[in-house]
Amino acid sequence: MVEWNYNTEYRHSYAEDSPFFTALGKGKLIGSKCKSCGFKYGTYRKYCMYCGSETDDIELPLQGKIHSFTTCYYSGETFRGDVPYTLVLVEFPGIDSLFMSRLFMRNGEKPEIGMDIVAQFKKFQTFTVNDVYFVPA
Amino acid sequence: MVDNQRKVYMIAGGMTPFKKINFKEDFRLNVKHSLDYALKDSGMKTGDIDGSVSAYFSDHLQGQLIAGAMSNDFIGLAGKPSKRIEGGGATGGLAFQTAYEEIASGTMDTCLAYGFENMSHVGTWRGNDIIALGSDASFDYPLGGFYTAYYALMATRHMYEFGTTEKQMAMVSVKNHGNAMHNPYAQAPMNITVEDVMNSPVVSTPIKMLDICLMSDGAACAILASEDVAKSYSGKPVLIRSIGSSSDTMRLADRPFGEVPLLPNENTDMYSNLKYPGVHSFRAGRLAARMAYGKAGITNPEKEIDFAELYDAYTSSEIQAYEDMGFCPYGHGGKFIEDGRSMLDGDLPVNMEGGLQASGHAIGATGIMQAVYAFWQLQGTIHKHLGNSRLQVKNPQRGLIHSHAGTGAYEAVSIMEAV
Numbered sequence: 001m002v003e004w005n006y007n008t009e010y011r012h013s014y015a016e017d018s019p020f021f022t023a024l025g026k027g028k029l030i031g032s033k034c035k036s037c038g039f040k041y042g043t044y045r046k047y048c049m050y051c052g053s054e055t056d057d058i059e060l061p062l063q064g065k066i067h068s069f070t071t072c073y074y075s076g077e078t079f080r081g082d083v084p085y086t087l088v089l090v091e092f093p094g095i096d097s098l099f100m101s102r103l104f105m106r107n108g109e110k111p112e113i114g115m116d117i118v119a120q121f122k123k124f125q126t127f128t129v130n131d132v133y134f135v136p137a
Numbered sequence: 138m139v140d141n142q143r144k145v146y147m148i149a150g151g152m153t154p155f156k157k158i159n160f161k162e163d164f165r166l167n168v169k170h171s172l173d174y175a176l177k178d179s180g181m182k183t184g185d186i187d188g189s190v191s192a193y194f195s196d197h198l199q200g201q202l203i204a205g206a207m208s209n210d211f212i213g214l215a216g217k218p219s220k221r222i223e224g225g226g227a228t229g230g231l232a233f234q235t236a237y238e239e240i241a242s243g244t245m246d247t248c249l250a251y252g253f254e255n256m257s258h259v260g261t262w263r264g265n266d267i268i269a270l271g272s273d274a275s276f277d278y279p280l281g282g283f284y285t286a287y288y289a290l291m292a293t294r295h296m297y298e299f300g301t302t303e304k305q306m307a308m309v310s311v312k313n314h315g316n317a318m319h320n321p322y323a324q325a326p327m328n329i330t331v332e333d334v335m336n337s338p339v340v341s342t343p344i345k346m347l348d349i350c351l352m353s354d355g356a357a358c359a360i361l362a363s364e365d366v367a368k369s370y371s372g373k374p375v376l377i378r379s380i381g382s383s384s385d386t387m388r389l390a391d392r393p394f395g396e397v398p399l400l401p402n403e404n405t406d407m408y409s410n411l412k413y414p415g416v417h418s419f420r421a422g423r424l425a426a427r428m429a430y431g432k433a434g435i436t437n438p439e440k441e442i443d444f445a446e447l448y449d450a451y452t453s454s455e456i457q458a459y460e461d462m463g464f465c466p467y468g469h470g471g472k473f474i475e476d477g478r479s480m481l482d483g484d485l486p487v488n489m490e491g492g493l494q495a496s497g498h499a500i501g502a503t504g505i506m507q508a509v510y511a512f513w514q515l516q517g518t519i520h521k522h523l524g525n526s527r528l529q530v531k532n533p534q535r536g537l538i539h540s541h542a543g544t545g546a547y548e549a550v551s552i553m554e555a556v
Protein backbone atom coordinates (compact mmCIF):
# COMPACT_ATOMS: atom_id res chain seq x y z
CA MET A 1 0.00 0.00 0.00
CA VAL A 2 1.23 3.49 -0.86
CA GLU A 3 -0.33 6.85 -0.01
CA TRP A 4 -0.94 9.65 -2.48
CA ASN A 5 -2.58 13.01 -2.09
CA TYR A 6 -5.70 13.76 -4.10
CA ASN A 7 -6.02 17.54 -4.01
CA THR A 8 -7.70 19.70 -6.61
CA GLU A 9 -8.42 23.42 -6.61
CA TYR A 10 -11.92 23.81 -7.95
CA ARG A 11 -13.27 26.95 -9.59
CA HIS A 12 -16.74 26.87 -8.11
CA SER A 13 -19.05 29.32 -9.87
CA TYR A 14 -22.43 30.13 -8.38
CA ALA A 15 -23.52 31.00 -11.93
CA GLU A 16 -27.31 31.55 -11.98
CA ASP A 17 -27.40 31.42 -8.17
CA SER A 18 -25.00 34.39 -7.89
CA PRO A 19 -27.70 37.00 -7.04
CA PHE A 20 -28.32 35.20 -3.74
CA PHE A 21 -24.67 35.36 -2.69
CA THR A 22 -24.26 38.97 -3.82
CA ALA A 23 -27.35 39.99 -1.82
CA LEU A 24 -25.87 38.58 1.39
CA GLY A 25 -23.30 41.41 1.25
CA LYS A 26 -26.19 43.89 1.27
CA GLY A 27 -27.81 42.29 4.30
CA LYS A 28 -30.57 40.68 2.26
CA LEU A 29 -31.87 37.13 1.94
CA ILE A 30 -33.19 36.35 -1.51
CA GLY A 31 -35.59 33.50 -2.24
CA SER A 32 -37.54 32.58 -5.35
CA LYS A 33 -41.14 32.57 -6.56
CA CYS A 34 -42.26 30.41 -9.48
CA LYS A 35 -43.68 32.52 -12.32
CA SER A 36 -46.07 29.70 -13.19
CA CYS A 37 -47.33 28.03 -9.99
CA GLY A 38 -46.42 30.71 -7.45
CA PHE A 39 -44.50 28.34 -5.11
CA LYS A 40 -42.26 30.44 -2.86
CA TYR A 41 -38.85 28.98 -2.13
CA GLY A 42 -36.89 29.71 1.04
CA THR A 43 -33.69 28.63 -0.75
CA TYR A 44 -32.82 30.42 -3.96
CA ARG A 45 -33.31 28.59 -7.25
CA LYS A 46 -33.80 29.92 -10.76
CA TYR A 47 -36.21 27.21 -11.90
CA CYS A 48 -39.19 25.55 -10.21
CA MET A 49 -38.75 21.98 -8.94
CA TYR A 50 -42.27 21.05 -10.07
CA CYS A 51 -42.78 22.64 -13.47
CA GLY A 52 -39.33 23.82 -14.55
CA SER A 53 -40.61 27.37 -15.01
CA GLU A 54 -38.33 30.28 -14.34
CA THR A 55 -38.64 31.95 -10.96
CA ASP A 56 -38.61 35.58 -9.84
CA ASP A 57 -36.33 36.78 -7.04
CA ILE A 58 -38.17 37.64 -3.82
CA GLU A 59 -36.82 39.20 -0.66
CA LEU A 60 -37.24 36.90 2.34
CA PRO A 61 -38.08 38.06 5.85
CA LEU A 62 -35.02 38.17 8.09
CA GLN A 63 -36.87 36.63 11.02
CA GLY A 64 -38.13 33.07 11.07
CA LYS A 65 -38.56 30.03 13.28
CA ILE A 66 -36.52 26.90 13.85
CA HIS A 67 -38.12 24.07 11.87
CA SER A 68 -35.46 21.54 12.90
CA PHE A 69 -31.95 21.61 14.32
CA THR A 70 -28.91 19.46 15.09
CA THR A 71 -25.68 20.09 16.96
CA CYS A 72 -22.69 18.44 15.28
CA TYR A 73 -19.82 17.04 17.35
CA TYR A 74 -18.24 15.34 14.33
CA SER A 75 -18.16 16.51 10.71
CA GLY A 76 -16.33 16.18 7.46
CA GLU A 77 -12.55 16.79 7.55
CA THR A 78 -12.95 20.35 6.22
CA PHE A 79 -15.01 21.45 9.21
CA ARG A 80 -13.15 19.49 11.90
CA GLY A 81 -11.98 22.73 13.52
CA ASP A 82 -15.54 24.07 13.76
CA VAL A 83 -17.15 21.39 15.94
CA PRO A 84 -19.36 21.64 17.85
CA TYR A 85 -21.69 23.73 15.70
CA THR A 86 -25.44 23.81 15.19
CA LEU A 87 -27.33 23.60 11.90
CA VAL A 88 -30.94 24.70 11.55
CA LEU A 89 -33.66 24.54 8.96
CA VAL A 90 -35.42 27.90 9.05
CA GLU A 91 -39.08 28.44 8.22
CA PHE A 92 -40.13 31.95 7.15
CA PRO A 93 -43.69 33.30 7.40
CA GLY A 94 -45.49 33.10 4.06
CA ILE A 95 -42.73 31.05 2.39
CA ASP A 96 -43.42 27.48 1.21
CA SER A 97 -40.01 25.86 1.82
CA LEU A 98 -37.03 26.13 4.18
CA PHE A 99 -33.49 27.47 4.39
CA MET A 100 -30.51 25.70 5.98
CA SER A 101 -28.07 27.75 8.01
CA ARG A 102 -25.85 27.79 11.07
CA LEU A 103 -27.29 28.87 14.41
CA PHE A 104 -25.25 30.56 17.12
CA MET A 105 -26.73 30.44 20.61
CA ARG A 106 -25.86 32.62 23.54
CA ASN A 107 -24.33 30.89 26.56
CA GLY A 108 -26.76 28.60 28.31
CA GLU A 109 -29.44 28.78 25.61
CA LYS A 110 -30.64 25.65 23.84
CA PRO A 111 -32.31 25.53 20.43
CA GLU A 112 -35.93 24.42 20.24
CA ILE A 113 -38.30 23.81 17.36
CA GLY A 114 -40.50 26.89 16.93
CA MET A 115 -37.94 29.27 18.47
CA ASP A 116 -37.84 32.73 16.85
CA ILE A 117 -34.49 33.38 15.18
CA VAL A 118 -33.13 36.23 13.14
CA ALA A 119 -30.58 36.46 10.32
CA GLN A 120 -27.21 38.12 10.89
CA PHE A 121 -24.73 38.92 8.15
CA LYS A 122 -20.96 38.73 8.25
CA LYS A 123 -19.21 42.07 8.09
CA PHE A 124 -16.63 40.84 5.59
CA GLN A 125 -18.09 38.73 2.83
CA THR A 126 -16.62 35.31 2.15
CA PHE A 127 -19.06 34.77 -0.74
CA THR A 128 -20.28 31.51 0.74
CA VAL A 129 -23.61 30.60 2.26
CA ASN A 130 -21.91 31.20 5.63
CA ASP A 131 -22.17 34.96 5.02
CA VAL A 132 -25.53 34.63 6.74
CA TYR A 133 -26.20 32.89 10.05
CA PHE A 134 -28.96 32.97 12.63
CA VAL A 135 -29.22 33.88 16.31
CA PRO A 136 -32.18 33.83 18.71
CA ALA A 137 -34.46 36.82 18.07
CA MET B 138 -47.16 2.81 -17.57
CA VAL B 139 -47.03 -0.01 -20.11
CA ASP B 140 -46.76 -3.47 -18.62
CA ASN B 141 -45.91 -5.77 -21.52
CA GLN B 142 -42.65 -6.95 -20.08
CA ARG B 143 -41.15 -10.40 -19.58
CA LYS B 144 -40.96 -11.98 -16.14
CA VAL B 145 -37.60 -11.60 -14.44
CA TYR B 146 -36.00 -14.03 -11.99
CA MET B 147 -32.96 -13.89 -9.76
CA ILE B 148 -31.12 -17.17 -10.19
CA ALA B 149 -27.88 -16.65 -8.26
CA GLY B 150 -26.23 -14.30 -5.80
CA GLY B 151 -22.97 -13.90 -3.97
CA MET B 152 -21.04 -11.45 -1.84
CA THR B 153 -17.80 -10.97 -0.01
CA PRO B 154 -17.73 -10.48 3.72
CA PHE B 155 -17.90 -6.73 4.36
CA LYS B 156 -14.84 -5.37 6.16
CA LYS B 157 -13.70 -2.02 7.52
CA ILE B 158 -10.41 -2.36 5.67
CA ASN B 159 -9.45 -4.90 3.04
CA PHE B 160 -6.09 -3.98 1.54
CA LYS B 161 -5.43 -7.55 0.37
CA GLU B 162 -8.13 -7.51 -2.30
CA ASP B 163 -8.99 -4.62 -4.59
CA PHE B 164 -12.48 -3.89 -5.90
CA ARG B 165 -11.99 -6.12 -8.95
CA LEU B 166 -11.07 -9.14 -6.87
CA ASN B 167 -13.95 -8.44 -4.50
CA VAL B 168 -16.33 -8.49 -7.45
CA LYS B 169 -14.73 -11.69 -8.76
CA HIS B 170 -15.05 -13.44 -5.40
CA SER B 171 -18.74 -12.53 -5.16
CA LEU B 172 -19.32 -13.73 -8.74
CA ASP B 173 -17.35 -16.97 -8.25
CA TYR B 174 -19.63 -17.76 -5.32
CA ALA B 175 -22.79 -17.09 -7.35
CA LEU B 176 -21.57 -19.13 -10.32
CA LYS B 177 -20.60 -22.08 -8.16
CA ASP B 178 -23.88 -21.97 -6.28
CA SER B 179 -25.96 -21.97 -9.47
CA GLY B 180 -23.81 -24.21 -11.65
CA MET B 181 -23.40 -21.42 -14.19
CA LYS B 182 -20.35 -20.35 -16.12
CA THR B 183 -19.14 -16.84 -16.94
CA GLY B 184 -19.98 -17.49 -20.59
CA ASP B 185 -23.65 -17.95 -19.65
CA ILE B 186 -23.93 -14.23 -18.83
CA ASP B 187 -25.13 -11.93 -21.62
CA GLY B 188 -24.02 -8.65 -20.09
CA SER B 189 -23.66 -6.66 -16.90
CA VAL B 190 -24.55 -3.59 -14.90
CA SER B 191 -21.91 -2.26 -12.53
CA ALA B 192 -22.63 -0.21 -9.43
CA TYR B 193 -20.29 1.97 -7.43
CA PHE B 194 -21.04 5.31 -5.86
CA SER B 195 -17.98 7.48 -5.75
CA ASP B 196 -15.02 8.02 -8.03
CA HIS B 197 -13.55 10.07 -5.17
CA LEU B 198 -13.71 7.15 -2.74
CA GLN B 199 -12.46 4.72 -5.33
CA GLY B 200 -9.60 6.86 -6.63
CA GLN B 201 -10.25 5.18 -9.97
CA LEU B 202 -12.61 6.31 -12.70
CA ILE B 203 -14.44 3.88 -15.00
CA ALA B 204 -13.88 1.24 -12.35
CA GLY B 205 -16.88 -0.70 -13.68
CA ALA B 206 -15.08 -1.41 -16.95
CA MET B 207 -12.01 -2.53 -15.01
CA SER B 208 -14.13 -4.96 -13.00
CA ASN B 209 -15.89 -6.15 -16.13
CA ASP B 210 -12.74 -7.27 -17.92
CA PHE B 211 -11.32 -8.72 -14.68
CA ILE B 212 -14.25 -11.13 -14.37
CA GLY B 213 -14.17 -12.26 -17.98
CA LEU B 214 -16.96 -10.15 -19.48
CA ALA B 215 -14.88 -8.02 -21.86
CA GLY B 216 -16.71 -7.71 -25.16
CA LYS B 217 -20.16 -7.98 -23.60
CA PRO B 218 -22.56 -5.07 -23.07
CA SER B 219 -22.08 -3.29 -19.78
CA LYS B 220 -23.00 0.00 -18.16
CA ARG B 221 -22.48 1.74 -14.86
CA ILE B 222 -25.33 2.97 -12.68
CA GLU B 223 -24.77 5.58 -9.97
CA GLY B 224 -27.36 6.91 -7.60
CA GLY B 225 -25.80 7.64 -4.20
CA GLY B 226 -26.81 5.11 -1.56
CA ALA B 227 -29.41 3.71 -3.94
CA THR B 228 -26.67 2.83 -6.45
CA GLY B 229 -26.90 -0.94 -5.88
CA GLY B 230 -30.70 -0.94 -5.73
CA LEU B 231 -30.95 1.04 -8.96
CA ALA B 232 -28.36 -1.17 -10.70
CA PHE B 233 -30.39 -4.22 -9.67
CA GLN B 234 -33.45 -2.58 -11.24
CA THR B 235 -31.49 -1.75 -14.40
CA ALA B 236 -30.50 -5.41 -14.74
CA TYR B 237 -34.20 -6.24 -14.27
CA GLU B 238 -35.02 -3.90 -17.14
CA GLU B 239 -32.44 -5.56 -19.40
CA ILE B 240 -34.27 -8.86 -18.94
CA ALA B 241 -37.82 -7.50 -18.88
CA SER B 242 -37.27 -5.62 -22.13
CA GLY B 243 -35.85 -8.69 -23.88
CA THR B 244 -32.44 -7.07 -24.38
CA MET B 245 -30.72 -9.88 -22.48
CA ASP B 246 -31.62 -13.34 -21.20
CA THR B 247 -29.11 -13.24 -18.36
CA CYS B 248 -27.70 -10.11 -16.77
CA LEU B 249 -25.21 -9.72 -13.94
CA ALA B 250 -25.68 -6.82 -11.54
CA TYR B 251 -22.62 -6.27 -9.39
CA GLY B 252 -21.77 -3.57 -6.90
CA PHE B 253 -18.69 -2.64 -4.93
CA GLU B 254 -17.07 0.09 -2.89
CA ASN B 255 -13.73 0.27 -1.13
CA MET B 256 -14.28 3.04 1.37
CA SER B 257 -11.09 2.36 3.33
CA HIS B 258 -9.13 4.41 0.79
CA VAL B 259 -9.89 7.38 3.02
CA GLY B 260 -10.36 7.95 6.76
CA THR B 261 -13.79 8.48 8.31
CA TRP B 262 -13.61 12.30 8.54
CA ARG B 263 -12.45 12.60 4.92
CA GLY B 264 -15.03 10.01 3.90
CA ASN B 265 -17.71 12.18 5.52
CA ASP B 266 -16.46 15.11 3.43
CA ILE B 267 -16.53 13.15 0.18
CA ILE B 268 -19.99 11.78 0.82
CA ALA B 269 -21.17 15.28 1.80
CA LEU B 270 -20.31 16.42 -1.72
CA GLY B 271 -23.40 14.38 -2.51
CA SER B 272 -25.37 17.33 -1.16
CA ASP B 273 -25.71 20.82 -2.64
CA ALA B 274 -22.13 22.11 -2.87
CA SER B 275 -23.28 25.76 -2.90
CA PHE B 276 -25.96 25.83 -0.21
CA ASP B 277 -25.56 22.80 2.10
CA TYR B 278 -22.04 21.37 2.22
CA PRO B 279 -20.22 24.70 3.01
CA LEU B 280 -22.25 25.03 6.21
CA GLY B 281 -20.43 22.01 7.58
CA GLY B 282 -23.16 19.82 6.20
CA PHE B 283 -22.52 16.09 6.25
CA TYR B 284 -24.87 13.18 6.05
CA THR B 285 -25.25 12.39 9.72
CA ALA B 286 -26.28 16.02 10.26
CA TYR B 287 -28.84 15.91 7.45
CA TYR B 288 -30.41 12.72 8.79
CA ALA B 289 -30.26 14.21 12.28
CA LEU B 290 -32.29 17.22 11.10
CA MET B 291 -34.87 14.73 9.78
CA ALA B 292 -34.79 12.66 12.99
CA THR B 293 -35.25 15.77 15.17
CA ARG B 294 -38.34 16.71 13.20
CA HIS B 295 -39.67 13.11 13.21
CA MET B 296 -39.36 13.11 17.00
CA TYR B 297 -41.20 16.45 17.18
CA GLU B 298 -44.02 15.42 14.82
CA PHE B 299 -44.61 11.92 16.10
CA GLY B 300 -43.04 11.58 19.54
CA THR B 301 -40.41 9.12 18.34
CA THR B 302 -37.72 8.64 21.01
CA GLU B 303 -33.96 8.16 21.03
CA LYS B 304 -34.59 4.94 22.95
CA GLN B 305 -36.73 3.58 20.11
CA MET B 306 -33.95 4.47 17.68
CA ALA B 307 -31.48 2.62 19.92
CA MET B 308 -33.69 -0.48 19.77
CA VAL B 309 -33.10 -0.64 16.01
CA SER B 310 -29.35 -0.64 16.60
CA VAL B 311 -29.61 -3.39 19.22
CA LYS B 312 -31.73 -5.50 16.85
CA ASN B 313 -29.51 -5.11 13.79
CA HIS B 314 -26.18 -5.59 15.59
CA GLY B 315 -27.62 -8.57 17.45
CA ASN B 316 -28.95 -10.18 14.27
CA ALA B 317 -25.50 -9.86 12.73
CA MET B 318 -24.09 -12.14 15.44
CA HIS B 319 -25.33 -15.03 13.29
CA ASN B 320 -24.07 -13.67 9.98
CA PRO B 321 -20.46 -14.52 9.03
CA TYR B 322 -20.57 -11.90 6.25
CA ALA B 323 -21.29 -9.10 8.74
CA GLN B 324 -18.71 -6.47 9.61
CA ALA B 325 -19.88 -5.49 13.09
CA PRO B 326 -21.83 -8.17 14.95
CA MET B 327 -22.40 -6.96 18.52
CA ASN B 328 -24.40 -7.95 21.54
CA ILE B 329 -25.28 -4.50 22.81
CA THR B 330 -27.98 -2.91 24.91
CA VAL B 331 -30.13 0.18 24.49
CA GLU B 332 -27.95 1.80 27.18
CA ASP B 333 -24.80 1.06 25.15
CA VAL B 334 -26.30 2.89 22.17
CA MET B 335 -27.57 5.78 24.30
CA ASN B 336 -24.13 6.14 25.92
CA SER B 337 -22.15 6.01 22.67
CA PRO B 338 -20.60 9.34 21.56
CA VAL B 339 -23.02 11.89 20.13
CA VAL B 340 -22.18 12.57 16.48
CA SER B 341 -24.97 14.98 15.58
CA THR B 342 -27.89 15.33 17.96
CA PRO B 343 -29.91 13.13 18.36
CA ILE B 344 -27.80 10.60 16.42
CA LYS B 345 -25.04 8.73 18.23
CA MET B 346 -22.18 6.58 17.05
CA LEU B 347 -24.13 3.32 17.39
CA ASP B 348 -27.08 4.75 15.47
CA ILE B 349 -24.95 5.04 12.34
CA CYS B 350 -24.14 2.55 9.59
CA LEU B 351 -20.63 1.43 8.74
CA MET B 352 -18.18 2.36 6.03
CA SER B 353 -17.13 -0.85 4.32
CA ASP B 354 -15.02 -2.58 1.72
CA GLY B 355 -16.90 -5.27 -0.14
CA ALA B 356 -18.83 -6.44 -3.18
CA ALA B 357 -22.05 -8.26 -4.01
CA CYS B 358 -23.60 -9.62 -7.19
CA ALA B 359 -26.93 -10.88 -8.48
CA ILE B 360 -27.58 -12.83 -11.68
CA LEU B 361 -30.97 -12.13 -13.20
CA ALA B 362 -32.59 -14.15 -15.97
CA SER B 363 -35.67 -14.61 -18.15
CA GLU B 364 -38.17 -17.34 -17.33
CA ASP B 365 -36.81 -19.76 -19.94
CA VAL B 366 -33.25 -19.40 -18.71
CA ALA B 367 -34.31 -19.58 -15.06
CA LYS B 368 -35.99 -22.92 -15.73
CA SER B 369 -32.84 -24.33 -17.33
CA TYR B 370 -30.83 -24.13 -14.11
CA SER B 371 -31.30 -26.62 -11.34
CA GLY B 372 -31.27 -24.02 -8.58
CA LYS B 373 -34.31 -22.45 -7.01
CA PRO B 374 -35.08 -19.17 -8.80
CA VAL B 375 -36.82 -16.26 -7.13
CA LEU B 376 -39.27 -14.04 -9.02
CA ILE B 377 -38.62 -10.31 -9.02
CA ARG B 378 -42.28 -9.42 -8.92
CA SER B 379 -41.98 -5.68 -9.42
CA ILE B 380 -39.73 -2.66 -9.15
CA GLY B 381 -40.50 0.90 -8.13
CA SER B 382 -38.43 4.05 -7.86
CA SER B 383 -38.84 7.74 -7.31
CA SER B 384 -36.95 10.92 -6.57
CA ASP B 385 -37.14 14.05 -4.47
CA THR B 386 -35.30 17.33 -4.14
CA MET B 387 -31.61 17.05 -3.37
CA ARG B 388 -31.84 19.82 -0.79
CA LEU B 389 -33.76 19.01 2.37
CA ALA B 390 -34.75 22.67 2.55
CA ASP B 391 -36.71 22.41 -0.71
CA ARG B 392 -39.08 19.70 0.52
CA PRO B 393 -42.69 20.92 0.39
CA PHE B 394 -45.52 20.58 2.93
CA GLY B 395 -48.34 18.82 1.11
CA GLU B 396 -50.45 15.70 1.38
CA VAL B 397 -49.39 12.10 2.00
CA PRO B 398 -49.38 9.89 -1.14
CA LEU B 399 -51.75 7.27 0.21
CA LEU B 400 -51.49 3.49 -0.05
CA PRO B 401 -54.68 1.47 -0.75
CA ASN B 402 -55.07 0.63 2.96
CA GLU B 403 -54.81 4.29 4.07
CA ASN B 404 -57.22 7.24 3.94
CA THR B 405 -56.96 11.00 4.20
CA ASP B 406 -58.51 11.08 7.68
CA MET B 407 -55.41 9.32 9.04
CA TYR B 408 -53.24 12.29 8.11
CA SER B 409 -55.55 15.28 8.24
CA ASN B 410 -53.09 17.34 10.30
CA LEU B 411 -49.86 16.10 8.75
CA LYS B 412 -47.87 18.36 6.42
CA TYR B 413 -45.95 16.03 4.13
CA PRO B 414 -43.17 15.22 3.64
CA GLY B 415 -41.47 18.24 5.17
CA VAL B 416 -38.23 16.82 6.49
CA HIS B 417 -39.76 14.15 8.73
CA SER B 418 -40.38 11.56 6.00
CA PHE B 419 -38.98 10.29 2.72
CA ARG B 420 -41.54 11.04 0.02
CA ALA B 421 -39.49 9.26 -2.67
CA GLY B 422 -39.54 6.09 -0.54
CA ARG B 423 -43.30 6.20 -0.25
CA LEU B 424 -43.71 6.84 -4.00
CA ALA B 425 -41.25 4.07 -4.92
CA ALA B 426 -43.08 1.63 -2.65
CA ARG B 427 -46.45 2.67 -4.03
CA MET B 428 -45.22 2.06 -7.57
CA ALA B 429 -43.84 -1.37 -6.69
CA TYR B 430 -46.99 -2.33 -4.75
CA GLY B 431 -49.21 -1.20 -7.61
CA LYS B 432 -47.41 -3.41 -10.11
CA ALA B 433 -47.41 -6.37 -7.71
CA GLY B 434 -51.08 -5.98 -6.76
CA ILE B 435 -50.23 -5.40 -3.10
CA THR B 436 -52.97 -3.48 -1.30
CA ASN B 437 -51.90 -3.96 2.32
CA PRO B 438 -48.11 -4.18 2.69
CA GLU B 439 -48.38 -4.64 6.45
CA LYS B 440 -50.04 -8.01 5.83
CA GLU B 441 -48.66 -8.96 2.42
CA ILE B 442 -44.90 -8.48 2.92
CA ASP B 443 -43.17 -11.25 4.90
CA PHE B 444 -39.82 -9.50 5.50
CA ALA B 445 -37.86 -6.47 4.37
CA GLU B 446 -34.31 -5.29 3.86
CA LEU B 447 -34.59 -1.58 4.62
CA TYR B 448 -32.04 1.17 4.23
CA ASP B 449 -30.93 1.65 7.84
CA ALA B 450 -28.14 4.15 7.17
CA TYR B 451 -29.27 5.51 10.53
CA THR B 452 -31.55 3.92 13.12
CA SER B 453 -33.92 6.83 12.54
CA SER B 454 -34.12 6.06 8.83
CA GLU B 455 -35.17 2.46 9.50
CA ILE B 456 -38.03 3.79 11.65
CA GLN B 457 -38.94 6.30 8.94
CA ALA B 458 -38.84 3.53 6.33
CA TYR B 459 -41.35 1.39 8.30
CA GLU B 460 -43.78 4.26 7.68
CA ASP B 461 -42.71 5.13 4.12
CA MET B 462 -43.15 1.46 3.14
CA GLY B 463 -46.58 1.38 4.79
CA PHE B 464 -45.69 -1.30 7.34
CA CYS B 465 -47.46 0.97 9.82
CA PRO B 466 -49.12 4.40 9.53
CA TYR B 467 -47.00 7.56 9.66
CA GLY B 468 -46.16 8.33 13.24
CA HIS B 469 -46.21 4.70 14.39
CA GLY B 470 -42.66 3.75 13.36
CA GLY B 471 -41.23 4.10 16.86
CA LYS B 472 -43.92 1.86 18.26
CA PHE B 473 -43.30 -0.64 15.44
CA ILE B 474 -39.82 -1.41 16.78
CA GLU B 475 -40.87 -1.00 20.41
CA ASP B 476 -43.53 -3.68 19.91
CA GLY B 477 -40.90 -5.97 18.41
CA ARG B 478 -42.67 -6.26 15.08
CA SER B 479 -39.43 -5.90 13.07
CA MET B 480 -37.50 -8.33 15.26
CA LEU B 481 -36.48 -11.74 13.94
CA ASP B 482 -39.52 -13.29 15.62
CA GLY B 483 -41.82 -10.37 14.81
CA ASP B 484 -44.62 -10.42 12.24
CA LEU B 485 -42.57 -8.36 9.74
CA PRO B 486 -38.85 -8.94 10.34
CA VAL B 487 -36.53 -6.23 9.03
CA ASN B 488 -32.79 -6.44 8.34
CA MET B 489 -32.47 -9.98 9.63
CA GLU B 490 -28.78 -10.14 8.62
CA GLY B 491 -27.82 -6.87 10.30
CA GLY B 492 -28.58 -4.24 7.66
CA LEU B 493 -26.22 -1.39 6.89
CA GLN B 494 -25.73 -0.89 10.62
CA ALA B 495 -24.00 -4.18 11.24
CA SER B 496 -23.70 -6.23 8.06
CA GLY B 497 -22.07 -3.24 6.41
CA HIS B 498 -22.40 -0.49 3.84
CA ALA B 499 -20.02 -0.76 0.88
CA ILE B 500 -22.21 1.78 -0.87
CA GLY B 501 -22.40 0.43 -4.45
CA ALA B 502 -22.71 -3.12 -3.15
CA THR B 503 -25.36 -2.42 -0.53
CA GLY B 504 -28.56 -2.59 -2.60
CA ILE B 505 -27.32 -5.79 -4.22
CA MET B 506 -26.29 -7.22 -0.84
CA GLN B 507 -29.93 -6.70 0.19
CA ALA B 508 -31.08 -8.57 -2.94
CA VAL B 509 -28.75 -11.48 -2.17
CA TYR B 510 -30.00 -11.77 1.41
CA ALA B 511 -33.61 -11.59 0.19
CA PHE B 512 -32.84 -14.23 -2.47
CA TRP B 513 -31.42 -16.62 0.12
CA GLN B 514 -34.35 -15.95 2.46
CA LEU B 515 -36.92 -16.72 -0.26
CA GLN B 516 -34.98 -19.79 -1.39
CA GLY B 517 -34.91 -20.96 2.22
CA THR B 518 -31.14 -21.41 1.94
CA ILE B 519 -29.90 -19.15 4.75
CA HIS B 520 -28.45 -22.20 6.53
CA LYS B 521 -26.44 -23.16 3.46
CA HIS B 522 -24.96 -19.69 3.01
CA LEU B 523 -24.56 -18.43 6.57
CA GLY B 524 -23.83 -21.77 8.22
CA ASN B 525 -26.80 -21.57 10.56
CA SER B 526 -30.56 -21.08 10.38
CA ARG B 527 -30.97 -18.49 13.12
CA LEU B 528 -31.74 -15.71 10.64
CA GLN B 529 -34.02 -17.71 8.33
CA VAL B 530 -37.54 -16.29 8.16
CA LYS B 531 -40.04 -19.15 8.26
CA ASN B 532 -41.48 -19.98 4.83
CA PRO B 533 -41.36 -16.45 3.43
CA GLN B 534 -43.33 -15.89 0.24
CA ARG B 535 -42.59 -12.24 -0.41
CA GLY B 536 -39.80 -9.85 0.55
CA LEU B 537 -39.03 -6.18 -0.08
CA ILE B 538 -35.67 -4.48 -0.59
CA HIS B 539 -35.26 -0.73 -0.27
CA SER B 540 -32.42 1.74 -0.62
CA HIS B 541 -32.03 5.48 -0.93
CA ALA B 542 -29.63 8.14 -2.09
CA GLY B 543 -28.92 11.36 -0.26
CA THR B 544 -31.77 12.22 2.05
CA GLY B 545 -34.11 10.37 -0.29
CA ALA B 546 -33.15 12.10 -3.56
CA TYR B 547 -33.49 8.72 -5.29
CA GLU B 548 -35.20 5.68 -3.81
CA ALA B 549 -35.53 2.13 -5.09
CA VAL B 550 -37.97 -0.52 -3.89
CA SER B 551 -38.12 -4.02 -5.35
CA ILE B 552 -40.49 -6.86 -4.50
CA MET B 553 -39.21 -10.44 -4.66
CA GLU B 554 -41.27 -13.64 -4.36
CA ALA B 555 -40.65 -17.34 -3.79
CA VAL B 556 -41.79 -19.57 -6.66
